[in-house]
Amino acid sequence: MSNKAARNLFIYGSLFFFVIFLALTFDTMGKLDKRAPEITEEVNAGKMVWHKYDCIGCHTIFGNGSYFAPDMTKTAEKKPKEYLKKFLMDPKAVNPQASMPKLGITSEEADKLIAFLGWTSKVDTNGWPPKPILATAAGVAGRELTGGQKLYQSLGCSNCHMVNGIGGTTAPELTNVGSKRDKAWLTGHFKNPSAYVPNSAMPAFGNLSEKELNDLTDYMLTLKQEVKK
Amino acid sequence: MTIKHESQKIAQNFYTFAVLLFLVQVVVGIIAAVQFIWPGFFILNFNTIRTLHINALVVWLLVGFMGATYYVVSEESETELWSLPLAKFQFWATVVTITAVVLGYIIMGLYPQANILVSGTQLLNEGREYIEAPRWADILIVVSVLLFLLNCSMTVFKTKKWTGIQGVLLGGLVFLALMYLPGMFYTKSMVKDQFWWWWVVHLWVEGAWEIIAGALLAFMLMKLIGAKREVVEKWMYIEVGLVMFTGILGTGHHYYWIGTPSYWLWVGGIFSSLEPLPLLVMVWDAFRTTREHRQVTNKVGLFYAVAHAIFNFVGAGLWGIIHTLPQVNKWTHGTQITTAHGHLAFYGAYVLLVMAMIYVTLPAIRGVKEFNSSRAYQSFWWLTISMVFIVLTITGAGMVQTYMERLMGLDYVAVKANYNLWFWILRAIFGVGFLVGVGIFVVDYFKLGKEPARLKSAA
Numbered sequence: 001m002s003n004k005a006a007r008n009l010f011i012y013g014s015l016f017f018f019v020i021f022l023a024l025t026f027d028t029m030g031k032l033d034k035r036a037p038e039i040t041e042e043v044n045a046g047k048m049v050w051h052k053y054d055c056i057g058c059h060t061i062f063g064n065g066s067y068f069a070p071d072m073t074k075t076a077e078k079k080p081k082e083y084l085k086k087f088l089m090d091p092k093a094v095n096p097q098a099s100m101p102k103l104g105i106t107s108e109e110a111d112k113l114i115a116f117l118g119w120t121s122k123v124d125t126n127g128w129p130p131k132p133i134l135a136t137a138a139g140v141a142g143r144e145l146t147g148g149q150k151l152y153q154s155l156g157c158s159n160c161h162m163v164n165g166i167g168g169t170t171a172p173e174l175t176n177v178g179s180k181r182d183k184a185w186l187t188g189h190f191k192n193p194s195a196y197v198p199n200s201a202m203p204a205f206g207n208l209s210e211k212e213l214n215d216l217t218d219y220m221l222t223l224k225q226e227v228k229k
Numbered sequence: 230m231t232i233k234h235e236s237q238k239i240a241q242n243f244y245t246f247a248v249l250l251f252l253v254q255v256v257v258g259i260i261a262a263v264q265f266i267w268p269g270f271f272i273l274n275f276n277t278i279r280t281l282h283i284n285a286l287v288v289w290l291l292v293g294f295m296g297a298t299y300y301v302v303s304e305e306s307e308t309e310l311w312s313l314p315l316a317k318f319q320f321w322a323t324v325v326t327i328t329a330v331v332l333g334y335i336i337m338g339l340y341p342q343a344n345i346l347v348s349g350t351q352l353l354n355e356g357r358e359y360i361e362a363p364r365w366a367d368i369l370i371v372v373s374v375l376l377f378l379l380n381c382s383m384t385v386f387k388t389k390k391w392t393g394i395q396g397v398l399l400g401g402l403v404f405l406a407l408m409y410l411p412g413m414f415y416t417k418s419m420v421k422d423q424f425w426w427w428w429v430v431h432l433w434v435e436g437a438w439e440i441i442a443g444a445l446l447a448f449m450l451m452k453l454i455g456a457k458r459e460v461v462e463k464w465m466y467i468e469v470g471l472v473m474f475t476g477i478l479g480t481g482h483h484y485y486w487i488g489t490p491s492y493w494l495w496v497g498g499i500f501s502s503l504e505p506l507p508l509l510v511m512v513w514d515a516f517r518t519t520r521e522h523r524q525v526t527n528k529v530g531l532f533y534a535v536a537h538a539i540f541n542f543v544g545a546g547l548w549g550i551i552h553t554l555p556q557v558n559k560w561t562h563g564t565q566i567t568t569a570h571g572h573l574a575f576y577g578a579y580v581l582l583v584m585a586m587i588y589v590t591l592p593a594i595r596g597v598k599e600f601n602s603s604r605a606y607q608s609f610w611w612l613t614i615s616m617v618f619i620v621l622t623i624t625g626a627g628m629v630q631t632y633m634e635r636l637m638g639l640d641y642v643a644v645k646a647n648y649n650l651w652f653w654i655l656r657a658i659f660g661v662g663f664l665v666g667v668g669i670f671v672v673d674y675f676k677l678g679k680e681p682a683r684l685k686s687a688a
């Protein structure tokens with residue numbers, strides 16, 4: 001191959017591939033709005049707040065960004081709004097161990113951010129993040145679940161709490177809660193957390209039946225393992 | 230060896246700025262690494278530190294490219310630069326802009342409320358990774374790059390020696406400038422935001438910058454070993470051609486999970502898997518050329534150039550291909566695996582490239598034939614060994630994270646704080662080793678050619 005031929009191959013080949021890329025871009029742009037909910041003014045305002053505080057400097061969203069803090073794509077699906085709002089405005093008030101700083105986010109800004117995160121959680125991301133394949137097997141190991149354990153799973157308590165190494169870290173660990181709290185406290189706290197812990201970020205579970213509350217409380221009382229540090 | 234044209238000396242201004250920013254980049258990198266263990270370690274939060282780390286990196290590499298390009302264009306055109314005062318102005322304008330941007334980041338880090346909206350965009354920090362620089366700075370940067378391109382093009386027009394090397398080099402730089410523009414407008418959709426953001430980030434490092442690397446590698450092989458221009462340039466065209474044929478559609482490897490249609494899984498998977506190919510050709514090219522010719526005076530320059538080719542392939546090619554298929558990327562996307570790849574790729578492809586260009590051109594600029602190269606080798610080994618260990622450490626952390634968080638469903642923070650703690654500690658330690666290497670390099674940069682050459686025989 002002569003130099004001139006190699007040069008032409010480079011120039012025209014690059015143009016060729018760039019044109020294909022442009023065509024695909026054009027096609028993609030036409031399809032994006034159908035793969036996501038409508039962008040309201042509030043969602044857009046939330047995106048601006050996201051940029052203002054440089055959240056991407058610690059977090060990823062759609063998996064892109066920084067790897068210092070959890071991905072935000074589906075957060076709004078996992079955590080209730082009231083909780084997120086309290087966390088955003090003052091992380092350490094919700095979780096004394098939080099390393100996210102208090103950035104000075106106002107109440108209105110928090111609402112906007114939550115609307116924005118609600119939007120991202122509904123975007124069709126081709127199934128990302130994937131469901132963990134080993135999670136369902138962990139911790140159960142052939143045992144029949146009690147009523148309380150089933151409720152604990154179905155109500156999403158483990159999104160926030162950890163028991164024996166499994167679950168979220170933004171709320172207190174429950175591995176040893178049975179030796180810390182008694183039955184009355186636990187039941188009352190489920191119905192109205194703020195009555196027991198001022199300004200609690202835990203959602204109330206007052207709509208559960210007496211039996212369900214009982215089951216859940218009984219399960220809590222079985223959790224009496226020393227937490228190894 | 231001395232320079233043929235006085236204005237080539239301008240390269241040195243750019244190199245000095247680049248070298249100092251390199252030092253800053255690595256110091257803040259270590260602070261970021263410590264914050265993984267101890268989040269409250271510094272007055273500035275992690276996000277600001279990380280912004281400084283990656284912006285310093287990108288800017289010093291760009292500034293290094295600019296210095297190298299002024300040198301190469303003058304050399305290839307066999308004439309003085311079109312306008313030396315313009316080059317000087319462009320240099321100082323860049324320094325002032327970058328300083329202002331950095332101050333803005335620090336102010337924003339200390340007082341987030343200062344990041345107010347001015348005509349629709351943030352004043353101090355745009356809150357978008359790598360292109361955090363606010364809009365006013367974007368515009369100044371574009372103006373600076375345009376002045377730079379004008380000066381280089383006018384120099385070429387003076388003698389009309391359109392060599393392949395400078396054609397490809399300037400072509401790569403024009404592409405680079407164009408690909409900055411997709412990051413300069415606001416979209417309400419986070420999906421579109423990231424779509425265009427990747428045009429900048431991916432089409433830079435896997436497009437424009439690799440073209441620049443191909444041209445500079447060709448230049449170095451020619452200067453260092455006296456290889457034949459025809460041969461070097463032909464392989465250069467093949468390399469940069471393959472970079473574009475695979476890299477442009479390879480952008481699709483970032484469009485798997487951000488809300489874009491699923492055909493990108495095919496497009497991105499197939500084309501990005503081919504991206505290591507041109508990088509392998511570059512390694513082969515460097516070795517073949519080196520073996521054919523033996524009378525090399527600037528051994529350390531050649532050493533860095535070949536190391537650049539090898540680590541470009543290892544960091545970008547190998548550490549890239551391991552997570553580029555959608556079947557794998559689904560699990561590793563946005564984990565420490567990405568960080569491991571990002572570090573080795575940037576180090577191998579561009580840090581070593583700019584360092585190689587400095588060692589190839591600086592002796593001539595300083596007007597020395599021989600220089601004491603022992604520090605240059607020392608710093609190479611400190612840097613490279615530390616970087617390899619940082620990358621292995623973080624690859625380990627990424628594997629643990631992928632397994633525990635993504636496959637087992639453990640909480641992100643639990644994995645980070647408990648299972649990966651030792652990896653963070655190791656990274657910080659190797660980071661200090663890397664800083665030692667940078668320190669040696671900085672000292673060497675300032676002393677090169679200014680000591681008695683006799684030192685050389687002692688080493």
Ligand code: HEM
Pocket residue numbers: 063064065358434435482483501502504505545546548549550552553554558561562563564567570571572574575578
């Ligand atoms: C010199 C060239 C390259 C450099 C400097 C580079 C650098 C980077 C960086 C810094 C990121 C992270 C971006 C972020 O912060 O979100 C990244 C992501 C990625 N790179 Fe590269 N890269 C290069 C070449 C390649 C090649 C050749 C491949 C494939 C063969 C590749 C595959 C990937 C993939 C798949 C990701 C996405 C990771 C994820 O899903 O989180 N890269 N690259």
Ligand code: HEM
Pocket residue numbers: 065066067068255258259260261262265279282283286567568569570571572575576580619656657659660661663664
């Ligand atoms: C020349 C050498 C270096 C280069 C080219 C480099 C490049 C980068 C890049 C491109 C990123 C952002 C994308 C990513 O996370 O992958 C990054 C992040 C980071 N770098 Fe570096 N870096 C270098 C040296 C260091 C050193 C010596 C340290 C300290 C040990 C360090 C610590 C970090 C940390 C902690 C992050 C944040 C990663 C995260 O978000 O999880 N870097 N660096």
Ligand SMILES: [Fe+2]
Pocket residue numbers: 431435479480482483
């Ligand atoms: Fe890429």
